[in-house]
Amino acid sequence: MKTRKYIAISLIAAAAVCFPLYTGLYLHQVAITILIYMGLAISWDMLLRSGQLSFGIAGFFGLGAYTAVLLQLNAGVPPLFGIVIGGIVAMLVATLLGLAVLRLRGIYFAITTLALASIFQLMARNFPSFTGGVWGKILPSVIFGGDTAKAYWLALGAVALSIVLSEIFRHSRVHLALTSIRDNETVAKSSGVDVFRSLTFAFAVTSGIQGLLGGVYAQVYGFISPAESFNISFLLLPLAMALLGGVYSTAGPIVGALILGAAGEFLKLQIPYGHRLVYGAMIILVVLFMPRGVVGALRGLSRRKEAEATRPEPRPEARPKSPGKAGPVPGVSFEEEAILSTERLTKRFGGLVALDEVSIALSKGYILGIIGPNGAGKTTLVNVISGIYFPTGGRVIFEGRDVTHLPAHVRSRMGIARTFQLIHPLTDLNALENIMVAAVFSRGLGLKEARRKAEEVATFLGLAGLRRDVSQLTALEIKKLEIARALAASPKVLFLDEAMAGLNIEETEEMIGLVREIHAQGIALGVIEHVMGVIRELTHRVVVLDAGKVIAEGPYEEVVTNERVIKAYLGEEA
């Protein structure tokens, strides 16, 4: 199977390389254009994998084109070298801009990139002495003296580079980072992914490709102008191609570019005005009816066949019951050994005080239960400790260090892990990859080690069938997956936010056993739970929150008989 795939790829590559030897001038030109669009489509898709939709690719394309041509005209830089510099300039500009605009998401990011591209275009127009103004500049001769076969190979080289980069994106830690960001940024952060850096990296690399292609295009056609080099086609066509072929893959944009490129060339001859109508229509139709594109649809078909052919994987057997109750580690005092503590932690959302000077401490020797009525601030507390929110006041101390202002991914790497009350599996990764995200980014493991670590954690939790899509997991398995992701980060402190909610009695029993074993490994645990039985059986100390305040703290038996706690749960007697 694998060898056949490699042979096929080599054949296609060989055909692509030999193409100009057997074809004429016109086809060379067509092929070059298609290749350029293909490269753009691939690079656009590469950024889209992080969930960021860029409308700015024409801008970086034009930037590269201008850089390459102006360098040659004004500084006598050789064309090939100029093209490379064009790519580098686009990459640097993207990095700088990215630092500013990559905090934006969704619609805001998309519109901003569109505006940025417009600014580039206007700048090119508004410095006539340097850029040639509205008319642009014309090179004395096109690259390679008009040898279209060589120009074709140049374009092919640029596209090959984007294909290689795209495949690297697909099969390295970048894939885990970008996909987890797209699926759920909060989870990505808590698993140690540096969201901002990953996005800046992806933005810079893809913009660099676009700049490079812009340089190639300008050199092949021998001129630049604001209207041509920044043309909306360089945005519209790649989008349509990538969408038609299927997003989030390398093959998709390639297939899409071949189909639309060939069709577009035909249409251009038929309808000189408005042939781009077809591309717009294509975008609409594909988004509405074929969101996964041609390649995605084909893949879906073959997968369904496979599923019919093979029987579903056997369900993993329930793991054996855990040993009896683990007592507190003897001789360890709660206060002295606190590994993580909060001091007068306060968090306000507008007028709502979600946390009001909350001070708690966690130590290796105890499992700490955190209870309280709905809206008491339990989850907010975990969010502030793990760095999802920053507190309005107070401090978070971890291993003697003030971590109050550190971002979430740094805290994750230091050893603070948490699960989420509302389960957040990363749906575009399979179960194993879900766990690997944390191992790779929190522990900094390589992919192989991370896989081993993930498998180890999964075995410990009794989670099997790791190649499955997350959508095929049962409720218990997803809960376990959440915990596995947290454990893969080899944390020192772990917060379980309602890990038992929604489980039946047997499953809860199993989970309790697991939590004990985790504790026995020397991980300090904070357990948020509504089921009092679980809290009683599992925890050694309990903190009760109500309306953002700690109203009681101590061993379970003490706390439940506390009058304020009873009032908080049952209400004041009228």
Added chain:
Amino acid sequence: MVALPMALVLGIVGIINLAHGEFMMLGAYFAYWFSIYTGLDPLVALFPAFVAFFLIGLLTHLAIIRPALKAPELNQLLLTFGLAMVLTELANLLWTSRSRKLPLSYVYSSATIGSLTFGTYGFVYLVAAVLVLIGLLWFLMRTRSGRAAMAVGQNPRGALLVGINVDLTYLLVFGLSIAIVGAIGVLFLTGHSIFPSVGGPYTLKSFCLIAMAGIGNLVGILWTGLALGMAEAFVASFRGYGVWADVVFFGVLILVIMVKSYRRGAG
């Protein structure tokens, strides 16, 4: 002014319509051909344009927007972007990219106060904007369906539970917004020359205004619209720097988006 109906759709249906300016462009062409064929003043086309674009809006909603309402935001962006392209290119195909303009003498009428002479026709836009704003506010505050629309905008599921036909409200609001834009296109024609890609910048400008004023703040849009318009005119009035007006505009757009998002991040 163009931003008002867009704000309506964004605030209530929750979709950002990237084809917004393109509908205005179509409205302008509508008026152009209307006046060419009938020989009447293009302003007469206001009413038929309103009706026609309401219908177009309904159709667009049913065909394209509604199936994507539950889709991820990215899909909606791509979808309306595709729609914008289709409309632009359709205009290109039908009427070519030649720019067109109607010779209307009253557009150049001017008034003189003391030593200041200024064109009066510009005020027509301001008056129209105020009228549209008042009309919209009246619709949203005083009519049954308008209030329903407000409710849907705040919480679609809640509105559904209390018996509001959410689907119908979306349809109505989208149709209304397209109708208004179409009518604005008619007005636009009287003062500007038109060509197929004339709408694009207005989509962006509208979005900018909404971002500045805050989603749902219709009155604020009028003020920020005035402010931005003046700032642009100010830059354009410097001899030799007129070409920078658009740069300033896009700069302001980016700045506004950034400031807004940082503030949101902090609060």
